[in-house]
Amino acid sequence: MPQPSAPPRRQAGVGFIFAVILLDMLGVGLIIPVFPELVEQFRGGDTSSAAVAVGAIAACYAVAQFLCAPILGALSDRFGRRRILLLSMFGLGVDYLVMGYAPSLGWLFAGRIVAGVMGASITTANAYIADTSTAETRARNYGLVNVAFGVGFILGPIFGGLLGGIDLRLPFFAAAGLCLLNSLYGFLVLPESLAPENRSAFSLRKANPVSSIVHLRTYPLVASLAVAFLLLALAQRGLETSWVLYTGYRYGWNEFQNGLALAAVGVAAALVQGFLVRPAVTWLGERRAVLVGFGIGTLAFAGYGLAPNGLVLVTVIFAGSLGGIAGPAVQAIIAGTVKPTECCCWSARSVATEGSGAVGPATIDSARRFAMPFDSTSLPIRLFTASHERSWNPADIDFSQERSDWMSFSDDERNLLIRLISGFRVGERGVTHELAPLQFRFRQDGRLEDEMYVTAQMYEEARHVQFFETWLIEALPGRFGVDIPYPNLHGDMFSTRLPATMRALFEDDSPEALLNAIMLYHFYVEGVGAEASYPIYYKIFERTGKLPALNRGIRLIQRDEARHIGFGVYVLQRLLAEHPHLVDQFEAQVEAMRPFAEDGPNQTFAGFERGQAPFDLDYDEYRQLYLDKLEEMRQSIYDGRLAAAV
Template identity: 55%
Template structure:
């Protein structure tokens, strides 16, 4: 277990390191000035420089959105394929190929001479990054009924630590060079590959392996199973709206703070590190007592209301010093995710848990594809360009707040349509047990 946890942590750390600098590198690659437009703008004065800067951010946002969507699409398509291949050939070879591929991929991105090389690198990163499915399967292989929940909880901790330390380190490295974080990430991935090659054993015995079937690699097949559980199908809409808003925030964050507050990679790294710290505190320390006190349904509504206010605050904040305060407050909105997971878990039979969770994971993967295109390529790109009727860089975040408002209305209607069966919103002991598992799952999912 220690081997695979360290493997996952290094992978996550490597991915987290490049988060603060990727949009800046895109802006650099697409902001080349072969005909002297920037120099001409500088001669015309500050107003022209501001317009040129707006166009630079707008153009970069379009590319960042397409690159982010392609990365997520590759993960969506290849996660079940790599999972099925690991069922056929074992976990170890798939993990080793993915680790080595990530190392090579980060080198491609670090040396990328133009945007198309970076695009190719991020496409490969999406394919190789789909190995997390194999990592989860590895943990399932080596876990017993007694320690399975604890082991997957440790995975959530690794995600939280990786996405706390990674962006902070990436921000500091990005101050020296926008490409340095990619080379460090490549080194971590290749060290991870060597570690796995010499240390990581195979977890799947040959007698437990199955033939590879393309039907088992269909990522859309499981979503239709949600219709068998009406309350789960209804809550999945809330789940999708929350996920879409969250993924959109993550994708547009660096461009937004850079445009509005002139934050550099270091400032974004520290801010994203604070997000990770607060996620660990909320998911690890507050979920159980809050759900035990309020119940799952009230926690869903309360958490989503807090998230709605936080998104509006991000979009309307006039000064950068307000953002850390909003991060601390908005982290409480993360309570809603585990509460929804707990409601879903309590509404599904034990034999269907894996299929339903797989369907929700597929839905999240789809929001990962849509969010960059909607928040970056369409909204942010338009509202910072000269085509917009007025400059509103916070438009994507306000759109996220609107999505969350709709999620509040839907969740209230769902709870009225499917009233609780007992006087208590949820039994204390059951809520505590389920919330613990859901908290770990939510942290890993959000990461």
Template identity: 50%
Template sequence: MTGPLPAPRRAAFIFIFITVLLDMFAIGVIIPVLPRLIEDFMGGDTARAAITYGVFGTAWALMQFLFSPVLGLLSDRFGRRPVILLSNFGLGLDYVFMALAPSIGWLFIGRLISGVTAASVSTAGAYIADVTPPAQRAARFGMLGAAFGAGFVLGPALGGLLGDIDPRLPFWVAAGLSLTNAMYGLFILPESLSKERRGAFSWRKANPAGALQLLRSHRGLWGLGCIHFLSSLAHVALPSVSVLYMGYRYGWNAQQIGLLLAGVGIGTIIVQGLLVARAVKWLGERRTMLLSLGFGAAGFLVQGIAPNGWWYCIGIVIMSLWGMLNPALQSTMTRLVDSAEQGRLQGANSSVIGIANLIGPLLFTQIFASSIMGHGRWELPGAPFLLATLLLMAAGMLALRVMSNALQTSLDTSRAVGERG
């Protein structure tokens, strides 16, 4: 299963780019309204809504943690295309379910379902590794990140506008987008993993612990996985408390929040679509990662202490450069495993994110809720962002230790693959 990688297929990359773009647009549409819908079910109590939203996030992450390794290995065994199609059809039906949810309990069940089916993004990472030579993967992962950003440009803005009309309407729109995406994939998306390059499926490897063993089986992967975990945990602060934080501290409504999130998406497009490839070329992957972690920590710090909305927006601009981290990190990690393990690697990465998402929502929402419950002299609603600052600083210190060894190992692996080819 260690044959040479296929020649790059630009058309295949465009197909997967559009798939991720539509998927992220569907997710972006509901971001401004889901916390507010929970808040409505909670009778308008922001602190209780924050805690409940944290439970929702943890439950979603648990499903991701349990099922992402399974889907990753299934994509190694049966191909990327069927897993992506299953995910998109499942998400579309789940959005319909949540649009009709009559109570907080039904809405919770909907989030559990989406946690099981939302695997197209991680499988897309394996797809990119299939069709892209190692030297170009950082740039391609950056473009994939740009698809995230493009989806978040119009998605949250539209979701905010629709949410002001009816908080359920964005869920219907998201359902239509996901089902359209599934039909697009059914008729157009090609398979990226040839049958001769597919691996065997094993339940021992499919469980989360088995998936994480991959990170320990290759030199350098474990340290990179720890950096990925710390960065992912810090990132959870944003979806967990940002919407509630902006509404509580600055009094912004769903439309204003949606427009701001669209601005975040524009920043992501610029950074990951235009800057990542140049940064890696000029600075190398190690310096790019360190620089991006520094910008991320600085951005969180500014957001955590911002006295008004303008300063909060400045923090977002600074933080946008943190987006250079994942493309460089993923590119390095994919060069440490062969083609038959790319799906398993993406499953392991999803498990790392799943662990972060298991811990993060309750951690950050509890900190936020505790910081506003007293409404007193020592109130610090930005406390979750300050904790995220510390996590990225720790990731930066770890990166200083592990990146030089990991890069050397990846170079050795690339040479070995070239010699086998």
């Protein structure tokens, strides 16, 4: 006659498994918001290098689970489920402590590999559920397990972000505490689920992930389901890696909107697993539930790609969550098909799932790169085409008259000219050095057209550098900066402000950071500073009729930079349309630039009294021109006008 205490012990076991998986997902979720930043600290603030390291660590974590799932499964077949589960949970807790105290990236790397090993105990947890479930309760119990996944996915990143705001390492210690407490709880209450007579000897064949797959030939139905799980997991891993980039590119979602959407995914999954699985599987039967669930999932993935707006996408999220009935039904079929001693069959399913974690992100990321939408009629592509059609070569310009013209000017005239030319030279060099972060940012945002145009812009800026360096060599009777004094211009604009603002794009993917970069470079440096200086050149050329090579080069440079300004206005208009709250930041930036505009001509006119500048140039006239250009650029953003760029 059954012992009266059996049901409570069985329930205690199921509750512990629920906690195992919940804490495993919480641990993963807790460190999601802080792990990349910690890696970045170890890489000396180099975001690009950190991104490579994070990707490598994630792949190694998945590979560790791929390799160790069948090993832990085989060990649980030999020694029982309880020992493996408790050892894994305790080891995971210790591992989180090690990562929390990690003194180097190598320690963090090793810690994530160990976490992958210990996290592979989900295989054993699934086997435990199979051991302790009846035919009537299998689907319900697996549904509860999936609820744990959903709840952990919802709560983990939320608490990880909160704790990470206090200290980057605090989420690791919180995860460690949860795991160690759960291992203590399991030690006190968890019963063994696999009777000694049902245990089997450990063998390397069963512990080999490939052998685990080959072993499925014994169970053709389970093999087919493992293939289905592999394909489903590949799609899911791909969705996870591309979701934020996709929604940001197509719907203009920000971090908060994406967070809400991902929370909605977790809530919907938890509701389906907790309340729908049992009645759905009872009504449809396990096999039909699998077919219906996979069918809904297929339609949902198609819906993610076809949704015309964010509202439809959210609707697809909740509708697609109904496909979650397939997972518990598949697990129930496997549990009802294999023998109690065959945890390696669970291992094979985990091999398929975890293997996709190593392959899926890279596969989908490559596909996403080649399937990135391309709009050949967009303004960036029209600018890109124009930059090729209107390309020019400084070597084709005749510089033969420049030196004799230069020597014909007075000392004051040469002083003003060299200050004017040096300002442009410094600016062209500065932006040539600092455009790469902008290209990186558009690549990260999935904006292929923008990325393409910035590559053309980088080439044009380098061409402008070539022109000024060639002119200085051909026109000046000595070495610039040695025989010809080099004026100290622009303060910290190109030595500090521009590099800091542009390089912030490597670390900060917010729309605020992009607005700051476009405002400083396209809006002010080119749209105000350069545009207000061209009339000074043209008045000198008109008054003197000299320096034909410089005249030709400046006009070609202005034509190129009209495209640059047009692109900057286009990006700013898009940013303000997608993120209306940025209007205040835009206006604040304009006001912050006003003092620079008021002092704009100072660098060219330094050393000359008002009304005494060479070439009859009027300081006040050009000071007002700087302020007029600032207001003109500001109004162009609101009027929807682009500079004459194409």
